[in-house]
Amino acid sequence: MSHTAHIPSHRKPRLSTAKNVLRAGVAGGVLSTIAVAGAAGSANAAEPVTETTIQMPTLSAAQVAEATEQAATDLQQQAQQDTAAQDAAKAAKKAKTDAVHKAEAKKKAEAKAKAEAEAKKKAEAAALQRASRSSARTTLNAVPASSVSNIGGSSSSSSSQATGSAASIVSFVKSHIGDAYVMGGTGSSSWDCSGLVQAAYKNIGVDLPRVSQGQSTAGTQVSLSNLQPGDILYWGSAGSAYHVAIYVGGGQFVGAQNPSSGVVERPLSYDQPTGAVRVL
Template sequence: MSHTAHIPSHRKPRLSASKLAVRAGVAGGVLSTLAMAGTASASPSAEPVTDKTLEMPVLELDLAAEVSSAVTTAAENTRAAAVEGELNAQEESARTGAAAEAKQAKADAQQLANAEKKAKEEADRKAETERASRDADRTSLTSTSASGSTAGSASGSGSTAGKGSTPAKNSGKGSGATAPTTGSASAIVNFARAQVGKAYVLGGTGPYSFDCSGLVRAAFKQANISLPRLSQDQSMAGTPVSLSALQTGDILYWGAKGNAYHVAIYVGGGKFVGAQNSNTGIVERSLDYDRPTGAVRVL
């Protein structure tokens, strides 16, 4: 007997094939159970999961109609904008044109006003010149008349002292005027009109220039009528007549009767011929141009 026969062996006895199969089956069942438990614990809800399908809304669009409408709207907007722009341009043009017309009208009105003002100033200047000329003529004639009266008085005194006779009696009408029956108004008027355009010269008695009384005296001489030389005396000749009853050949005067500073000849038709002043010369004018103070009739 061996000395090791009484020592027990430490190796485990081998399992038989049947036992191994049983153990394998048990292990497999445990593992299967564990797997199912893990799956169940991993599920968030005990309720079964139901698959749901989301249905999207169906858009029923007519793209062709939408595009056509959008194009039409855009075209109408464009046309409206063009029309509005054209109207604005026309309105601006109208405003500009109206402003230009108003400016031109204002300029024309101002030019017309200036022209009228200038014409009025010119007329006033001429009238003032005529008045000044007549005043000068009146002063000169007054001085001449005074000198003539003094000389005449001296001559008359001398004649009376020398001859002892009385002064001759006037045979004509008015102051020293004679009025023969052969007087002709047409001869007076024709002569006066023939002098129109000639120069006015103070103291002139013709034939190329006259002053107012010189022209009247020369015209009446054509009818064989002798008038005084001065306008003051001529306004006293003949018979006074109204300006509303004038006849051709009447003598018109300006100023007081017997102290007139201007005379002219009435030629009919509401007109007179007179030697006005150095600016106008001898002219034929309407009575309204320079209304006379009075008139006398010698014929």
């Protein structure tokens, strides 16, 4: 054998550089995949993932009918509830209106009761005045007739003794005896008490206040024992008289008395006046 004969080497042949790089890359990728898989496995072991599958139920015809009927029932109940709510609202509104009406009725009733009480009070006051007048008439009737005939200083025919303006006043009021009494009346055929007196004086060119209160202070106050035809008689107090008339002589007066009597001539004893004023 030659000394130069080929002796096989016990070392493995070298891989090329490209193959080494390729192997290293594949090994690295495998190791990375294993690492990721291991981490994912640990995470999955800590928090298990539950997957839910939603499956839509299949309804039968009976179930559909039942659902429809239930929906209709619900709608009907809702409608009934709405109707009940509306009825309750109407009832509440009506109750409120009724309460207002009752309050108004109560207020009117109280006002009516108050008015009736005032009317009763006035009626009682008028009754007292009438009683006072009646007492005065009784006292006057107790006086001898001769004394009565001398009131005003004249006889029963003293109206014929009135002269001048006084005679005109007496003639005017006597010409309207029988005319109607009308509250606020100023002629020519209907009068109230002060309207007739004012017209009688206006007939001679004398202007008097329109109402009895003013007429009772329009002249000089005179005593009832010293009356003259044409004097203004008043009932009540001077400045607040509630009735007036004209003294015509002979113990008589003419005045618009009331709606039932109208304009009349009466003796002083019929309704004794409180006082008198003389304008002329």
